[in-house]
Amino acid sequence: MCRAATTAAALVALAPHAALAQRTVVPQSLSADSATRAALASRYPRDRSDTLPAFPLRELAPGVYAVLGDTGRGVEGRPNAGFVITSAGVVVIDALASPGEGRVLMRTIHTVTRTPVRYLVLTHHHPDHTFGAIVLKRAGARIIAHPDRRTLANIDGDDRLASDWTGVMGLQQMRGFAYADAPDIAVRHDTLLDVGGRRIEIIRPGAAHTAGDLMVWLPAERVLFAGDVLVEDGVSMMVDGSSTAMLGALARIDSLDPRVAVPGHGRLAAKPATLVARTRCYVLALRDTMRRAVADGVRMGQSLDRLPPADRDRPVSLHSRLRRNAVRVYSEMEQMLLGAPPSKEALAAEAGQLAACPR
Numbered sequence: 001m002c003r004a005a006t007t008a009a010a011l012v013a014l015a016p017h018a019a020l021a022q023r024t025v026v027p028q029s030l031s032a033d034s035a036t037r038a039a040l041a042s043r044y045p046r047d048r049s050d051t052l053p054a055f056p057l058r059e060l061a062p063g064v065y066a067v068l069g070d071t072g073r074g075v076e077g078r079p080n081a082g083f084v085i086t087s088a089g090v091v092v093i094d095a096l097a098s099p100g101e102g103r104v105l106m107r108t109i110h111t112v113t114r115t116p117v118r119y120l121v122l123t124h125h126h127p128d129h130t131f132g133a134i135v136l137k138r139a140g141a142r143i144i145a146h147p148d149r150r151t152l153a154n155i156d157g158d159d160r161l162a163s164d165w166t167g168v169m170g171l172q173q174m175r176g177f178a179y180a181d182a183p184d185i186a187v188r189h190d191t192l193l194d195v196g197g198r199r200i201e202i203i204r205p206g207a208a209h210t211a212g213d214l215m216v217w218l219p220a221e222r223v224l225f226a227g228d229v230l231v232e233d234g235v236s237m238m239v240d241g242s243s244t245a246m247l248g249a250l251a252r253i254d255s256l257d258p259r260v261a262v263p264g265h266g267r268l269a270a271k272p273a274t275l276v277a278r279t280r281c282y283v284l285a286l287r288d289t290m291r292r293a294v295a296d297g298v299r300m301g302q303s304l305d306r307l308p309p310a311d312r313d314r315p316v317s318l319h320s321r322l323r324r325n326a327v328r329v330y331s332e333m334e335q336m337l338l339g340a341p342p343s344k345e346a347l348a349a350e351a352g353q354l355a356a357c358p359r
């Protein structure tokens with residue numbers, strides 16, 4: 001953080017928002033999830049090439065761009081990224097899934113500006129958002145990220161993940177790879193990045209999608225880069241985070257009232273509040289179902305019976321996400337019941353929110 005002060009940018013810790021003051025549940029340990037690793041192998045088609053001239057762009061506000069990933073593929077497709085042009089350099093949000101994609105990302109930025117890339121903010125540490133980071137780092141970007149890199153995907157170590165991911169992306173895409181997601185500037189709390197006269201808030205939403213979640217908020221433009229807290233179909237993954245923190249993160253997004261919210265994957269919602277509400281309803285319904293199951297002594301296996309089976313070798317297909325989240329939330333509800341049961345008021349508030357959801 002102090003090194004940042006020697007640059008053109010100023011980083012200032014912001015007062016935590018009220019929504020963050022509530023207790024968030026950070027997993028004490030992340031248990032191995034066999035689906036995660038086995039499944040990396042078919043997540044991406046292998047024929048992706050880094051010979052594309054550029055990715056599609058959408059200007060969200062003057063000098064603020066979304067780099068559009070795949071749509072209609074849930075979280076199995078290429079993620080979204082973004083960048084903000086300032087007079088002191090470009091701030092990039094997320095680095096995509098390989099050095100190959102990172103190279104195309106750089107070419108995409110160069111289609112609208114030759115201003116050097118100064119910072120790369122990572123919304124979390126999953127490989128599909130970070131494995132292109134080395135390209136931006138070599139181009140001079142300093143990495144802004146939460147220091148907690150723990151995910152199920154790297155539970156067997158960085159070498160193993162890099163090897164598995166190379167199997168997914170192919171050698172050509174991974175040419176030049178080195179890890180570059182460890183922060184040069186670690187952000188653990190809401191932090192203001194003031195660069196070239198642009199006010200860019202790095203928001204710490206809690207461990208919602210992963211332990212190392214951050215979001216990027218441009219208050220003047222009311223544009224939010226939400227990372228995988230939001231995904232196009234409203235079924236955000238919580239196996240590396242928690243449903244309690246996810247609800248807190250969604251409340252935080254509501255409090256910002258964004259004009260545009262860029263999800264981690266998929267098309268930009270016409271109304272961000274609608275996608276937030278859809279995501280919240282999904283999380284609330286799952287918590288309600290699993291809380292009742294635990295209270296009634298229904299075993300996890302039985303409580304999963306009504307869900308479609310996870311898709312083999314597709315850890316983040318819709319069916320796999322639904323099932324893996326259900327396992328995660330059942331465990332959370334079980335721990336909550338055994339440890340610190342929620343107050344009647346908290347339960348009533350959640351029930352009230354759920355009652356307002358479409359059935």
Ligand SMILES: [Zn+2]
Nearest residue numbers: 079128228264
């Ligand atoms: Zn993702």
